[in-house]
Amino acid sequence: xxxxxxxxxxxxxxxxxxxxxxxxxxxxxxxxxxxxxxxxxxxxxxxxxxxxxxxxxxxxxxxxxxxxxxxxxxxxxxxxxxxxxxxxxxxxxxxxxxxxxxxxxxxxxxxxxxxxxxxxxxxxxxxxxxxxxxxxxxxxxxxxxxxxxxxxxxxxxxxxxxxxxxxxxxxxxxxxxxxxxxxxxxxxxxxxxxxxxxxxxxxxxxxxxxxxxxxxxxxxxxxxxxxxxxxxxxxxxxxxxxxxxxxxxxxxxxxxxxxxxxxxxxxxxxxxxxxxxxxxxxxxxxxxxxxxxxxxxxxxxxxxxxxxxxxxxxxxxxxxxxxxxxxxxxxxxxxxxxxxxxxxxxxxxxxxxxxxxxxxxxxxxxxxxxxxxxxxxxxxxxxxxxxxxxxxxxxxxxxxxxxxxxxxxxxxxxxxxxxxxxxxxxxxxxxxxxxxxxxxxxxxxxxxxxxxxxxxxxxxxxxxxxxxxxxxxxx
RNA sequence: GCCCCCAUCGUCUAGUGGCCUAGGACGCCGCCCUUUCAAGGCGGUAACGGGGAUUCGAACUCCCCUGGGGGCACCA
Numbered sequence: 001x002x003x004x005x006x007x008x009x010x011x012x013x014x015x016x017x018x019x020x021x022x023x024x025x026x027x028x029x030x031x032x033x034x035x036x037x038x039x040x041x042x043x044x045x046x047x048x049x050x051x052x053x054x055x056x057x058x059x060x061x062x063x064x065x066x067x068x069x070x071x072x073x074x075x076x077x078x079x080x081x082x083x084x085x086x087x088x089x090x091x092x093x094x095x096x097x098x099x100x101x102x103x104x105x106x107x108x109x110x111x112x113x114x115x116x117x118x119x120x121x122x123x124x125x126x127x128x129x130x131x132x133x134x135x136x137x138x139x140x141x142x143x144x145x146x147x148x149x150x151x152x153x154x155x156x157x158x159x160x161x162x163x164x165x166x167x168x169x170x171x172x173x174x175x176x177x178x179x180x181x182x183x184x185x186x187x188x189x190x191x192x193x194x195x196x197x198x199x200x201x202x203x204x205x206x207x208x209x210x211x212x213x214x215x216x217x218x219x220x221x222x223x224x225x226x227x228x229x230x231x232x233x234x235x236x237x238x239x240x241x242x243x244x245x246x247x248x249x250x251x252x253x254x255x256x257x258x259x260x261x262x263x264x265x266x267x268x269x270x271x272x273x274x275x276x277x278x279x280x281x282x283x284x285x286x287x288x289x290x291x292x293x294x295x296x297x298x299x300x301x302x303x304x305x306x307x308x309x310x311x312x313x314x315x316x317x318x319x320x321x322x323x324x325x326x327x328x329x330x331x332x333x334x335x336x337x338x339x340x341x342x343x344x345x346x347x348x349x350x351x352x353x354x355x356x357x358x359x360x361x362x363x364x365x366x367x368x369x370x371x372x373x374x375x376x377x378x379x380x381x382x383x384x385x386x387x388x389x390x391x392x393x394x395x396x397x398x399x400x401x402x403x404x405x406x407x408x409x410x411x412x413x414x415x416x417x418x419x420x421x422x423x424x425x426x427x428x429x430x431x432x433x434x435x436x437x438x439x440x441x442x443x444x445x446x447x448x449x450x451x452x453x454x455x456x457x458x459x460x461x462x463x464x465x466x467x468x469x470x471x472x473x474x475x
Numbered sequence: 476g477c478c479c480c481c482a483u484c485g486u487c488u489a490g491u492g493g494c495c496u497a498g499g500a501c502g503c504c505g506c507c508c509u510u511u512c513a514a515g516g517c518g519g520u521a522a523c524g525g526g527g528a529u530u531c532g533a534a535c536u537c538c539c540c541u542g543g544g545g546g547c548a549c550c551a
């Protein structure tokens with residue numbers, strides 16, 4: 001009896017994919033995969049003014065980057081306007097919708113007046129019962145015509161939400177709403193209802209911010225003669241750390257920003273899956289297959305969740321350590337190319353990733369820390385604060401002399417270049433002078449493991465840097 | 476203003492009447508390890524918003540308050 005579910009992710013291409021939408025896409029994908037269903041992609045671009053082709057492309061790129069492959073689509077609503085308009089005509093003909101000649105400004109003005117008078121905003125039904133003569137006359141005035149859906153005057157709209165249970169609202173709180181703009185373009189509610197019917201969507205999984213619009217879409221379906229309803233599941237919202245709705249002011253919330261910043265899709269998927277859902281066994285670090293296997297709507301939480309960058313960072317570190325070196329290299333390459341351009345040497349980058357993998361939080365951390373490998377000795381510089389550390393280091397001149405002497409004849413291996421013996425021989429604590437050596441070689445007093453870095457850089461360049469530092473020190 | 480939803484450590488959460496002197500994870504603090512910084516190991520800090528009710532017994536059920544969030548467009 002239970003057929004394979006059909007779900008859809010239907011973003012509006014009015015911006016890049018952000019955290020909240022990505023989580024919605026993920027939960028739809030997880031539901032489809034867990035139940036062997038179909039995951040459809042639909043682009044809700046009925047707002048021609050705000051929709052942009054670049055976002056249509058960008059959203060798909062980001063979805064693919066996350067690994068959320070869709071089975072059908074993308075269905076572009078902008079290509080289906082005639083379907084929506086036909087539906088609107090049907091409703092018009094049946095008297096379930098009516099022509100409205102109020103202008104946007106007039107509606108807005110009456111809304112403001114209602115608010116000011118302490119009455120609830122919303123369309124006041126001004127054109128609800130116009131006679132044919134009145135309509136003709138208004139049209140003759142050259143007034144633009146929009147089409148409004150006639151909502152019930154009484155009674156209750158009710159549906160059972162898969163995560164929230166019974167949801168009901170009095171129809172008196174839902175005013176007649178526009179389904180076709182005065183410019184002839186259909187609106188979200190109409191397109192949404194028509195397409196969910198046409199695409200045989202069985203489960204609508206989306207953010208809770210859309211819960212009130214469900215009543216309208218449901219009414220539209222029924223008016224179009226479709227009594228079957230999809231299962232609705234409204235997900236708790238994702239909030240910023242200040243508990244307000246997540247937005248640009250909370251820093252990076254666009255998924256592509258996370259990608260560019262060196263976060264791994266595995267980590268984002270994993271972290272996002274835990275925002276509003278949790279497996280019954282308490283696992284946290286899981287790959288996509290494990291999440292798919294454990295996921296279901298009955299374990300979706302009800303309360304809004306705050307997006308925690310610190311935990312994402314931890315999660316990303318976990319994943320950097322889990323993926324293989326070739327995988328890490330594939331992720332780091334684009335970032336490194338951007339950072340170093342022609343100076344980038346892929347083999348050297350791979351070496352840097354190898355020695356940095358165990359410690360990094362973000363891919364970009366390793367790429368940044370490897371900068372000393374891609375800069376000419378002549379252009380190599382030491383960060384000011386790091387040089388200060390060098391100067392403050394006890395007997396640093398002696399140390400550098402000894403290290404240089406040691407390196408000059410050392411076997412060029414990780415063990416061979418290890419300078420701790422000579423530091424010890426000077427009666428100094430390796431821990432104390434190590435930061436200075438990091439600074440001389442890497443330009444920063446904390447970075448990629450020193451011995452391996454020397455090996456990667458090679459004897460000549462390593463010695464050149466230590467000698468340059470020794471000279472700069474003088475004395 | 477009106478409608479709706481939500482409410483366990485700072486954060487993400489487990490918990491579905493007794494197993495809870497509330498568990499895990501991130502963060503934070505301390506210790507260990509250590510080639511700097513990390514990572515890793517070990518330990519610690521920290522919560523059921525308040526008030527009623529039901530019950531032999533409430534984090535778990537009901538009501539009120541408070542707090543937080545969402546919605547009320549010719550955006551989606």
